Amino acid sequence: MIENLSAAADRVKNLAGSPTVSIMDKARRLKAAGMPVVDLSGGDPDFPTAPHVVEAAMAALKSGFTHYTPSAGIPELLQAIAHKLATENGAKFDPKSEIIVFPGAKQALYIATQTLLNPGDEVLLFDPSWVSYAPCVQLAGGLPVYVKMDLQTSLSELKTRLEEAITPRTRLMIINSPNNPSGQVWTQEQVELVAEVAQQANLLVLSDEIYETLVYDGRKAVSIGGLPGMAGRTMIINGLSKSHAMTGWRLGYIAAPAELARQMLKIHQHSTTCAASFVQKAAVAALEGPRDYTDYMVGRYRLRRDKLVSQLNSIPGIKCELPQGAFYAFPNIAGTGLADLDFTDRLLEAEAVAVTPGVAFGPAGKGYVRLSFANADEILDEGAERIRRFVSNL
Ligand SMILES: Cc1ncc(COP(=O)(O)O)c(C=O)c1O
Numbered sequence: 001m002i003e004n005l006s007a008a009a010d011r012v013k014n015l016a017g018s019p020t021v022s023i024m025d026k027a028r029r030l031k032a033a034g035m036p037v038v039d040l041s042g043g044d045p046d047f048p049t050a051p052h053v054v055e056a057a058m059a060a061l062k063s064g065f066t067h068y069t070p071s072a073g074i075p076e077l078l079q080a081i082a083h084k085l086a087t088e089n090g091a092k093f094d095p096k097s098e099i100i101v102f103p104g105a106k107q108a109l110y111i112a113t114q115t116l117l118n119p120g121d122e123v124l125l126f127d128p129s130w131v132s133y134a135p136c137v138q139l140a141g142g143l144p145v146y147v148k149m150d151l152q153t154s155l156s157e158l159k160t161r162l163e164e165a166i167t168p169r170t171r172l173m174i175i176n177s178p179n180n181p182s183g184q185v186w187t188q189e190q191v192e193l194v195a196e197v198a199q200q201a202n203l204l205v206l207s208d209e210i211y212e213t214l215v216y217d218g219r220k221a222v223s224i225g226g227l228p229g230m231a232g233r234t235m236i237i238n239g240l241s242k243s244h245a246m247t248g249w250r251l252g253y254i255a256a257p258a259e260l261a262r263q264m265l266k267i268h269q270h271s272t273t274c275a276a277s278f279v280q281k282a283a284v285a286a287l288e289g290p291r292d293y294t295d296y297m298v299g300r301y302r303l304r305r306d307k308l309v310s311q312l313n314s315i316p317g318i319k320c321e322l323p324q325g326a327f328y329a330f331p332n333i334a335g336t337g338l339a340d341l342d343f344t345d346r347l348l349e350a351e352a353v354a355v356t357p358g359v360a361f362g363p364a365g366k367g368y369v370r371l372s373f374a375n376a377d378e379i380l381d382e383g384a385e386r387i388r389r390f391v392s393n394l
Contacts, residue, residue, distance in 0.1 A: 009241075011139060011305070019130055019360035021295065023344070027354035038383040039356040040371040043180065043327065044244035045298075046379075048292045056285030062276035069274045072265055073101030073253070077280045080287040081253055090226025091236060093255040100265055100274045101283070105210050105239035105252030110136050111271075112206060112235060113280045116172055116262045117142040124165055124173040128330075128361035130180045130208070145170070148364050150182060151321060155189055161344055162197045172204045177221055178211040181330045181361045182371040183323020185215055191222040193203070199229050209251075211326040213243040213294050216302045219324055223254070232257050242327075243294050244286045251275060251283045266287055301327050303382055304373040310386035315391050327374040330358070334367035350393070352388035366392050 007013070020042060027039035029184070045171075075095070082095035094100055102108045114143060119141030119380075125133050127146035134144040147161045166306060175194060177186035198205050205224055213223040225234040239252030256264065268274075305322070308329050312320040317335035333343050340357040347353050358365030373380055 004054055004385065009372045011141070013067045015135055017140060018135075020132055020356050023354050023356055026348075030348075030352065034388040035351045035352050036089070037348075037354060038379055038386060039354045040373075040375060040380070040383050041356050043372050043374060044247045045297065045327075045374045046376050047245040047297050048093050049244065049246050049249070050286070050289065051185035052289050053236060053246070053282045053286045057249075057278045057282035060281035060319055065281060067277060069277045069280060071269045071274050072099065072261075073275060074280045075278075077101055077284050077287075080284050081255070082201075083373040084287055085223075085225070086238065089212075089236070091223055091234070091255065092231065092238075094258065097258040098261050098266060099253060099255045100261055100281060101251065102268065103250035103252070103272060103275045105237050105241065106132060107250075108237045108239070109133070109206075109208065110139075111146050111264050111267045112237070112256070113137055113140040113142065114267055115260060116140070116204060116206075118171075119171055122167060124162070124167045124170060124203075125362065126179070127364040128179070128181055128358065130176060131360050133174050133176075133229065134362070135169070142171075143169075146362050147362070149184070150364065151184055155193055158190060159197070162194070166197075166203075170201065170203060172206060173198060174206045174208065175224060176208040176211075176326025177325040178215060178323075180211065180326055181328050181356070181358070181365065181368075182321075183328055183330060185221055186337065187217045188222050191224050192227060195224055195227045195230050198233060202233075204233050205230065207239065209236055209238045210242050212238065214298055214301060214327055215325040216298070217324070221325065233379045236262065236267075240283055240286050245297065246282075249276075249279045249282065251279050279369075294301065301373060303328070303374075304377060307357065307377075308371070308373050308380050308384060312387070313379075315384075315388050317391055327372060329371045329373060330368050331371070332368050338394070339371050340365070340367055347387065347390050351390045353383050353386045353390070362363065383387065 023041040031037045039273045078095035078099045085091045114137040117140040121142045123137045126149040137144045207224045237257040240246040320331035344357045356370040358368030
């Protein structure tokens with residue numbers, strides 16, 4: 001490269017890549033090179049997309065629905081999303097001005113943070129939290145501020161931690177229940193507390209509800225957007241990747257107050273124009289179709305969760321709580337004597353098992369690793385067996 005031309009902008013140079021995507025890519029490369037890799041790193045359902053959704057996309061393609069759509073999305077999809085938010089989450093958003101469809105929920109997060117944050121704005125993230133929140137905040141010039149939150153956190157601790165973390169520069173909180181990586185599903189009281197604090201401190205709340213359908217043991221994910229006083233300050237991000245096993249289709253959305261949605265739409269118009277046309281038709285079929293396939297997948301995930309967690313807990317040095325939602329086990333591996341980064345590196349080298357180090361999810365992830373049980377039963381069994389062998393050989 002010619003001198004000086006290879007330097008990227010500082011804000012990008014300083015950004016870490018996505019640890020989960022890079023581990024998935026590494027596992028794929030090793031597999032392609034003939035290594036018998038067990039890849040438990042990514043959050044990609046092993047189930048196929050439901051046939052009626054695939055058929056809707058094929059019908060759209062065959063009918064020539066292959067051109068640009070309105071930037072925010074096709075009216076019937078925006079309407080279907082508004083209906084879902086109103087009936088399932090109690091959150092009212094105008095499909096004509098308050099909902100935008102993106103190629104993936106990740107893109108919605110990126111555009112939301114670009115739209116909302118001025119340099120130096122502080123954003124509260126609950127720790128541990130998904131790998132892309134902090135980088136998106138930083139790319140927009142904002143500062144992530146971590147608030148520890150786990151199953152042991154009491155309501156009063158949560159309140160105190162929030163109050164201590166809030167400063168005059170705090171603009172936004174990002175809440176994600178069920179949580180990636182811990183699987184924690186926030187209780188009604190916890191969500192209400194966050195809503196109360198947001199109102200008192202006049203903060204915006206971004207609620208990432210991508211795992212809302214993946215809850216176990218009779219739990220229900222509470223949407224903060226449906227609570228009193230939260231209209232006008234809540235944005236909801238969701239998508240079809242996890243609920244409908246549609247990761248590769250790239251379809252996510254945001255629902256936001258009209259003025260913020262209008263501003264976000266400008267970035268979307270200039271960066272992407274619109275989500276893929278025929279994928280939007282498929283999304284209508286997914287949202288309006290029967291829920292039994294999602295329920296079936298959740299039932300299978302629950303069985304896998306129970307088995308994997310008990311397998312992990314039978315390995316000396318590993319302790320794993322039962323995740324309440326999503327499809328990740330997040331065991332503490334500190335008892336093995338290895339730091340989480342060493343654990344993941346050496347596990348991949350010695351036993352060709354790919355898992356994600358906990359530190360990727362924030363300071364509270366130290367000493368943990370994340371394993372996805374969105375994988376076939378035999379793969380999970382093989383993974384657990386190899387981890388057992390790896391730990392016993394340490
Ligand atoms: C918490 C969370 N939000 C959003 C996403 C992004 O989903 P999408 O595939 O729609 O971009 C993920 C994907 O892993 C996630 O874990």
